[in-house]
Amino acid sequence: MSESKTPAPAAGPGRTTEELIEEAPFTATAAANVPSAQAAGGRSFLPKSTLLRHLLIVLLSAVGAVILLEVTDPFTNSQLASLTYYAIAAGGLTVLTGLNGQISLGHGALMAVGAYTTALFLQTERGEDPLPLPLILLVSVLTATVVGALVGVAAARLHGPYLAGATLALAVGLPGLAVYFQGTFGGDQGLRVRAPQPPDVFTNFIDLVSGASATGTKWLAYLGTICLLITYFLLANLMRSRIGRTWRAVRDQEVAAELAGINLGTWRVLAFVVSAAAAGLAGGVMALVVRLAAPTNFTLVLSLALLTAIVLGGLGSLLGALLGSALLVFLPPFVTDLGADLGLDSTEAAQIAPLVYGVVLIVAMIFAPAGFVGTLRLRWMTARAKRATAGRAADRG
Template sequence: MRFQFKTSYNQDIRLFKDKVDASWYGLLAVAVLIVPALMSDYYVGEATWVFIYAIGGISLMALVGYTGLVSLGHAAFLGIGAYGHAYFLQHGVPWVVSVTLAVAITTASGIVVGLPALRMTGIYLTIATLAFGVIIQEVFSRWESVTHGFAGMPVEKPTIFGVPFHDEWSFYYLCLFFLVLVLWMTRNLLRSPTGRAWIAIRDSEIAAQSMGVNLAIYKSIAFAYSAGLMGLAGALFAHKIAYLAPDIFTILLSIQFLLLVIVGGLGSLHGAVFGAIFVALLPPLIAILRDSIPASMNDAAAAMNIKLLAIIGEGIGNFLKKPGVEAGIFGLILVLVILLEPLGMYGRWVKIRVFFSTFPMYRGATFKRQKSYMRSERLR
């Protein structure tokens, strides 16, 4: 069992709790750097998707998890960043300048959405962001001179300062660099007065306002920062998908990002990364099971001479091939997480870590939610 004794205020605001914590992150960094050498190009590409989704998850986490503002329009910000970056590249703008302009345009869009939404909270704000997402999707479809409409827009592989990032390995490290940069920026921002103001707004807007927090300014900053990060994710997303079309950036993609932060764990940067691993790797896992389950069941049926196993395996394979199954599995997992583990994947990891760090003195009621009472209820 290891106890941490705090002797200064700086221990509360530094990046790592102690040297042990920093050493674990160092080992993680080494593992992430050498992983591509141990995997095929296919799995390197899937890991790249995790990084891109993680950047988008951090974007939405800053808004939903730390500021308490729910958005269903972040697929629109992703599309603005992707289309803006692709448009600038087609007109000969250098890659770094193109990404900067795409992030700037997306940030401005976030401010435009955030300002009218300052007077709305809860479900009304969610509906407003949903309407924004629908409007932007129509813009992608109709503004053919920029987006090429449903004909689509091809996106070339990135070339930065004359260095090509055309293979899976190089693009993997490019996305990893931006993920680390975004994590570092967001972590430092959350330790600043701005981040603390966001958390105060999330917990209680009235209490935050009584402490001098300007709700309009900090909500606008949250929307702008969240949209800017999603614009960066959109630029990388455009290169990864290689061909943009309006039907990619639908409400389902926004729900997928919201699922990411909820399943990963609200109010945690670790949760954004855990959720990205889940959201990015579940579709290929379903595809693998779709082919492997019938084959393995057929082999078992042949070995055991039981035809029923082959019939069951074929039925499972046909079920997984039906359209909409993936969305249904996402929804089922979301319901189960909300019911069984409201703190998400990171919350479960914290419980496991606390169990082993305090064993054998761990108490089952450590994370049990206590019932809260109003003052009038305490008098009964």
């Protein structure tokens, strides 16, 4: 921990509370302390307005995503589709854990809510058209939001291990409902999801962009990407707004926040609700990509995987959530293929994947306790503070 200590906040005239909160010495959530464009100094080419800046980033990311999806092969497309639902859920979780300091081991269950909602709305009789997909996904988000609000109200009263325990119960218990009400939810084998056909607009778009055929796999990858970009755009704006600052205040200094007139409970529930909404959307996309909503999809392993993803990437950072999710999706097949190339048989190759993931997690916790993004940001902030100190010393001298 010692080598990555945050520079002590030099409280002085002209420094706003916002900046003080941003530089609060919490190593684990360093990635959450996004410096604004103003704070980063005048060298940025990005617009000063947060909204414009985020819109520009979303546009650039969208162009990047289209290029990425068009140059990669169909299998990578399907992997990227899986990446999107992990990343959406991890994005929501990183807001809750990184920004608001609440831990949740129950996000897998909230994804299940979204997935089952999507699956149920897509179950139509032959010849009957289901509701439009965006509407179905929106309903999934709303359902998960309602469940999230209920859990959030309970969660707002709990801290640390007790909160972890309560959400753990959710993760273990909720998929059981699907088995209990098997008439509605299909029991152990779940509900199969027939993904809707790509619309003509999409086919024309792909034809225009690359001339490749618009397969179902590609459509799902695009659908996931669109959901991901919208989610991250909204979350990023939220994090940079008054709401995000309040969440951070609640996380870092409960007493100070309360003295400043912040109702801790309300803000905690709000964080849970936002996070649950993201998990609901992730679940809906997951149901479409996996083509199934079944209890075995939503084991405790999923909730834990999401948590490790945001910790590895850097708590409180959307970029970190994305990187952590990418590791979840790409590392196991990479390791398995590597093992197979080294002459292991398929069983042994499959068994080293979880092992390597565990080793990566341990190594990261030792050498980069703030996650990838958090550690880089800490380095950068340390360097900036040193420069500033040196500059001030030079001024005096």
